[in-house]
Amino acid sequence: xxxxxxxxxxxxxxxxxxxxxxxxxxxxxxxxxxxxxxxxxxxxxxxxxxxxxxxxxxxxxxxxxxxxxxxxxxxxxxxxxxxxxxxxxxxxxxxxxxxxxxxxxxxxxxxxxxxxxxxxxxxxxxxxxxxxxxxxxxxxxxxxxxxxxxxxxxxxxxxxxxxxxxxxxxxxxxxxxxxxxxxxxxxxxxxxxxxxxxxxxxxxxxxxxxxxxxxxxxxxxxxxxxxxxxxxxxxxxxxxxxxxxxxxxxxxxxxxxxxxxxxxxxxxxxxxxxxxxxxxxxxxxxxxxxxxx
Amino acid sequence: xxxxxxxxxxxxxxxxxxxxxxxxxxxxxxxxxxxxxxxxxxxxxxxxxxxxxxxxxxxxxxxxxxxxxxxxxxxxxxxxxxxxxxxxxxxxxxxxxxxxxxxxxxxxxxxxxxxxxxxxxxxxxxxxxxxxxxxxxxxxxxxxxxxxxxxxxxxxxxxxxxxxxxxxxxxxxxxxxxxxxxxxxxxxxxxxxxxxxxxxxxxxxxxxxxxxxxxxxxxxxxxxxxxxxxxxxxxxxxxxxxxxxxxxxxxxxxxxxxxxxxxxxxxxxxxxxxxxxxxxxxxxxxxxxxxxxxxxxxxxxxxxxxxxxxxxxxxxxxxxxxxxxxxxxxxxxxxxxxxxxxxxxxxxxxxxxxxxxxxxxxxxxxxxxxxxxxxxxxxxxxxxxxxxxxxxxxxxxxxxxxxxxxxxxxxxxxxxxxxxxxxxxxxxxxxxxxxxxxxxxxxxxxxxxxxxxxxxxxxxxxxxxxxxxxxxxxxxxxxxxxxxxxx
Numbered sequence: 001x002x003x004x005x006x007x008x009x010x011x012x013x014x015x016x017x018x019x020x021x022x023x024x025x026x027x028x029x030x031x032x033x034x035x036x037x038x039x040x041x042x043x044x045x046x047x048x049x050x051x052x053x054x055x056x057x058x059x060x061x062x063x064x065x066x067x068x069x070x071x072x073x074x075x076x077x078x079x080x081x082x083x084x085x086x087x088x089x090x091x092x093x094x095x096x097x098x099x100x101x102x103x104x105x106x107x108x109x110x111x112x113x114x115x116x117x118x119x120x121x122x123x124x125x126x127x128x129x130x131x132x133x134x135x136x137x138x139x140x141x142x143x144x145x146x147x148x149x150x151x152x153x154x155x156x157x158x159x160x161x162x163x164x165x166x167x168x169x170x171x172x173x174x175x176x177x178x179x180x181x182x183x184x185x186x187x188x189x190x191x192x193x194x195x196x197x198x199x200x201x202x203x204x205x206x207x208x209x210x211x212x213x214x215x216x217x218x219x220x221x222x223x224x225x226x227x228x229x230x231x232x233x234x235x236x237x238x239x240x241x242x243x244x245x246x247x248x249x250x251x252x253x254x255x256x257x258x259x260x261x262x263x264x265x266x267x268x269x270x271x272x273x274x275x276x277x278x279x280x281x282x283x284x285x286x287x288x289x290x291x292x293x
Numbered sequence: 294x295x296x297x298x299x300x301x302x303x304x305x306x307x308x309x310x311x312x313x314x315x316x317x318x319x320x321x322x323x324x325x326x327x328x329x330x331x332x333x334x335x336x337x338x339x340x341x342x343x344x345x346x347x348x349x350x351x352x353x354x355x356x357x358x359x360x361x362x363x364x365x366x367x368x369x370x371x372x373x374x375x376x377x378x379x380x381x382x383x384x385x386x387x388x389x390x391x392x393x394x395x396x397x398x399x400x401x402x403x404x405x406x407x408x409x410x411x412x413x414x415x416x417x418x419x420x421x422x423x424x425x426x427x428x429x430x431x432x433x434x435x436x437x438x439x440x441x442x443x444x445x446x447x448x449x450x451x452x453x454x455x456x457x458x459x460x461x462x463x464x465x466x467x468x469x470x471x472x473x474x475x476x477x478x479x480x481x482x483x484x485x486x487x488x489x490x491x492x493x494x495x496x497x498x499x500x501x502x503x504x505x506x507x508x509x510x511x512x513x514x515x516x517x518x519x520x521x522x523x524x525x526x527x528x529x530x531x532x533x534x535x536x537x538x539x540x541x542x543x544x545x546x547x548x549x550x551x552x553x554x555x556x557x558x559x560x561x562x563x564x565x566x567x568x569x570x571x572x573x574x575x576x577x578x579x580x581x582x583x584x585x586x587x588x589x590x591x592x593x594x595x596x597x598x599x600x601x602x603x604x605x606x607x608x609x610x611x612x613x614x615x616x617x618x619x620x621x622x623x624x625x626x627x628x629x630x631x632x633x634x635x636x637x638x639x640x641x642x643x644x645x646x647x648x649x650x651x652x653x654x655x656x657x658x659x660x661x662x663x664x665x666x667x668x669x670x671x672x673x674x675x676x677x678x679x680x681x682x683x684x685x686x687x688x689x690x691x692x693x694x695x696x697x698x699x700x701x702x703x704x705x706x707x708x709x710x711x712x713x714x715x716x717x718x719x720x721x722x723x724x725x726x727x728x729x730x731x732x733x734x735x736x737x738x739x740x741x742x743x744x745x746x747x748x749x750x751x752x753x754x755x756x757x758x759x760x761x762x763x764x765x766x767x768x769x770x771x772x773x774x775x776x777x778x779x780x
Binding site: 018020031033034035036037038039105106108111112115131132133134135136142144145146147240243244245288289290291 | 316317318319320321322517520523524677678679680683684685686687688691693723724725738739740741743
């Protein structure tokens with residue numbers, strides 16, 4: 001392969017176009033000249049690029065990059081945008097701050113605003129335990145259903161979010177399921193009997209031979225919190241044992257485990273971590289998931 | 294500049310020049326001084342220029358009453374509200390397919406025009422051509438016609454020359470600025486924006502858009518001109534691939550014109566019984582050409598086929614008493630047929646024109662059907678992802694959906710939401726009542742909807758479920774189908 005200049009300007013017979021003088025194995029390059037302004041545009045682009053290098057971060061260094069004399073930084077640009085966004089949001093946030101929970105829920109515009117804010121706050125703070133849509137998990141209540149340990153009204157939900165359950169907060173909700181087995185209050189046969197009895201309350205199991213014994217144990221140990229009929233008590237977070245919803249599970253072994261070891265999951269208090277408006281939005285969001293009373 | 298390879302050209306062997314000159318790899322632009330011309334095609338171009346620029350500059354000021362809840366500008370692209378208004382039409386962002394359909398239709402019409410009569414778009418309608426024409430008219434008005442401009446440019450700078458140039462560029466910039474100004478008026482209420490622009494209260498985006506368009510208009514129509522068509526625009530390349538020998542093109546009838554020569558020379562030759570063409574080699578066709586081509590060299594890429602050379606040639610032919618249309622709209626097939634002594638060839642109906650016509654009819658029909666059947670209400674449903682279903686304390690199963698209702702009418706409407714497909718299902722709308730969901734004019738509304746079965750579980754894990762909205766007043770309805778998921 002050779003590049004020679006001796007054919008420069010020669011005219012190609014087939015096309016009538018002159019050649020550049022570049023020739024490879026007898027194949028010569030035609031010279032259809034580029035407009036000169038195109039060349040100038042290219043030079044202008046180079047100048048632009050150099051200007052860009054000087055003004056903006058450009059060349060990578062060992063652990064950073066050349067900063068650029070404008071001091072532009074993507075992180076600070078985002079900070080400005082977030083500040084702008086918060087300024088825009090503060091107007092609508094004020095509406096939520098000033099309205100009562102009931103007013104928010106009854107005004108479609110405020111409801112959708114609270115739900116939108118609540119959804120984000122829920123994803124950031126609540127979803128790790130309660131699931132992305134509040135679906136819950138074993139030991140973590142499903143917030144979509146109509147069964148509430150501590151009450152499902154707007155005020156009750158707000159109270160729970162603000163002060164938590166068994167949390168390190170003077171106003172927190174208190175109520176413990178004692179460890180009847182571990183603390184030696186009940187013996188194994190009694191625990192077995194009461195577990196069988198509890199399963200009959202919601203119709204999962206049919207009354208067996210130990211029904212009467214179980215009923216007796218329940219009446220003297222459990223009814224104080226769960227009620228004589230087993231329908232629970234929201235004042236102390238005692239679950240309703242007669243419905244189809246089980247926080248930990250409805251099989252006998254799980255119930256026995258609860259009676260032996262007790263139950264006492266903790267929900268943190270949020271009033272120190274979230275502002276009141278966010279808690280309001282969260283309250284309305286959780287209430288609107290479907291189970292709110 | 295290579296010309297399109299056509300058979301008429303192939304007949305002429307290229308002139309071989311000696312290769313000792315240093316031919317540059319970059320070509321400086323050759324200034325073109327188009328001469329003024331009068332005739333049929335020039336008139337057509339003036340009329341089209343008036344119509345197209347008139348529409349462009351004045352359309353934003355046309356009013357169209359839509360009632361109190363919508364803007365009264367006939368054509369408006371409202372980005373903040375995400376609405377596009379075109380007289381009686383109002384398009385939402387999700388209906389962008391109308392715009393896509395319009396673009397497809399435009400492309401097909403362009404192809405059809407090309408198949409029938411070549412670069413009609415380039416020569417008469419393209420904004421580049423229209424604005425360049427306008428800028429050339431200004432140039433002619435201030436600096437005079439071709440000869441005056443050539444002489445002035447060759448002379449050294451003088452106060453007079455400087456004054457003329459300054460005036461020309463000022464008026465160019467004024468037109469360019471007005472062009473940019475008219476553009477932004479399509480994106481906001483025009484009369485309001487004009488006042489805002491004048492009192493420096495308009496947004497920075499408006500001023501920047503005007504600035505950019507002022508620059509592009511001034512640069513492209515004032516300075517770049519034919520360079521845009523020759524080097525920047527893809528259409529000449531595409532149209533060259535789409536054309537065929539039956540398409541009409543502005544063509545020099547070489548069979549009638551050659552050999553060229555002066556009137557006197559032709560008379561002498563004809564007296565001797567020797568062949569003499571009609572072309573007197575006056576060069577008028579080249580002088581009036583806005584892109585500086587010689588049409589007598591055949592079909593070529595820089596030729597935008599504006600037809601001005603036809604006007605120029607006809608003027609000359611009329612003066613010397615020879616028949617006109619030595620340069621005319623002619624197809625290559627007919628040119629060859631005539632040269633070979635065969636009968637006249639014209640095929641408007643060819644596979645490609647029929648195909649384009651059918652496609653245009655099809656797309657237009659499709660768009661028209663979509664437009665007539667366009668519903669003014671709609672809804673979409675998103676099933677909760679987590680949890681997919683909820684078991685209530687009674688044992689019933691509940692699914693939750695986020696439903697967005699759409700009201701495209703410019704009045705407030707109340708809809709009844711109902712659900713079908715799940716036996717004994719009850720429906721609940723959080724914060725409102727399913728029997729009366731009110732949506733403001735031209736708005737959407739998102740509601741959370743709970744569907745709960747009776748005591749019995751659905752037999753399958755997933756049931757199709759249909760949500761339907763019905764306008765209380767008009768009875769118009771829309772529906773969407775999703776799924777009800779059980780354990």
